[in-house]
Amino acid sequence: MPENTLRRRQAAMRACDRILSGARPVTMRERLDELSAVADLDDLPDYYGDGPVTTLEQRVANLLGTEAAVWFPTGTMAQQVALRYGAQETGAVALHPLSHQLVHERDAYATLSGLRAVTPTTAYRNPVAAEIAALEERVGTVVFELPMRDAGFVLPTWDELTEACEEAVNIGARVHFDGARIWESAPYLGRSLAEIAEQADSTYVSFYKTLGGLSGAALAGTADLARYARAWRHRHGGNLFQQWPAVMSAVAGLDRELPRVPDYVRHARRVAAALAELPGARVFPEPPHTHQFRLFLPHPAGVLNAAVLTLAEQRKVWFAGGWRDTEVPGVAMAELTIAAAALEWTAADVADAGERLLELCR
Incomplete structure (x- = not known):
């Protein structure tokens, strides 16, 4: 535009x-006024991911029922780490042609991590169990986007999602949720955020989509994933000196919008x-x-x-x-x-x- x-x-x-x-x-002044109304600005800021960042990470882990969560400055970075984590053996990930990784991230999954995309379906929806079972090559991770934005913000039913995730496990793959908009997916799926995230090995959430934060994301999963994510966040240049304005706006979004x-x-x-x-x-x-x-x-x-x-x-x-x-x-x-x-x-x-x-x- x-x-x-x-x-x-x-x-x-x-x-x-x-x-x-x-x-x-x-x-910008109005945003600063909003922050001052919801956050204690007399507290010390974060230094390379401690303080308010750690507090937000724990809150997200609690919401999603995971062992840990790691703050990222962008969702693109968070998802690169999630896909890399599950691709050491196969180098392949199952991605929909309309997925965020293929449409909006300039092929970062391939350019930065050397991964190869395998397409389970071209239908305007997430893959179903039969399509995952029919994959002709091994993949390290199957990605589900909840909801699939470029298909029209569409979601599977709870049974479809559960069956597809089970089939991904059956073929020896991890399950990753692109949950940038998972916050608004819960009512349609009829389950809590923790029940949804329980179906996946890793879940990415956004703080500026839906919640109205300045920026930022989190990657939630096991403690092992969190350790891996912190190392690769640093390698990707995502271990910023201070991020408290974005973190405080994320907290405000969880309090006010969620x-x-x-x-x-x-x-x-x-x-x-x-x-x-x-x-x-x-x-x-x-x-x-x-x-x-x-x-x-x-x-x-x-x-x-x-x-x-x-x-x-x-x-x-x-x-x-x-x-x-x-x-x-x-x-x-x-x-x-x-x-x-x-x-x-x-x-x-x-x-x-x-x-x-x-x-x-x-």
Whole structure:
């Protein structure tokens, strides 16, 4: 997105009285004010991973029911370490073509660690047990993305996930969960975070996705994995001198946002149902599996993005941005995130905003 377009979009969102998808952008000073309100800034900062970092790691391990958890500055780094840990013998990992590792990490798994990807399925979902059993070569790790973002934020059922994880163990592989959005996966799966993480040998979580942290991630699993992860975090350049602002924002997210996630997921289903009634609209998945889902409308992306900005600037209502053209001519798609700002929206509010947006597209 061009710099001037991004700044205009941010300014429009900040000025809106109501936001359906996403959160109002905040300034750096506002973020610092938030931190001072939730953290004891008179405590000493961390030094190369102690203090508040250690406290956060233990909290994550407790949440996920694992022996340990290790803080990472980025999820990409955390996942490289997780895949390397299970690939010493085979050098191969089972990855979906739409996985974060293949789509968004510039092939770091192969370039940095020399790993080879084996594809269990091309379907727009995580692999199922039969597909894992049918793999034609040995893999060290089978990766499940919960939810699979680039397939439309889709999740397996609990039985499908359990059976697939059991089959991964049967073929002698580790199970790794790309759980960047695991926080909002629990309601659909119908299990606690600890029960979900129990199915895997390692689980990565993000603190800025869903929880609203500044940045950062954690890799959770056994004590042996944690020792390995700390060594490789250092080798990857991830043992930063101080990281307390990101750590404190992660703690704030666990305190403030995590308890509200089930409300976001429930409300996303109401919002999606209202949006599906708009002329020519399609929601996927229907109903949403998490608090994020895709909306398709019968207009080009450029027209929709312009209409969203106009609606925001004229009526102080933010609908949803980031529209992209699809393979179907004249149809565009946006990813919606239903969070705190959207909880006050009724189905009638959603329908009214959608109708006004479509009028601007004519």
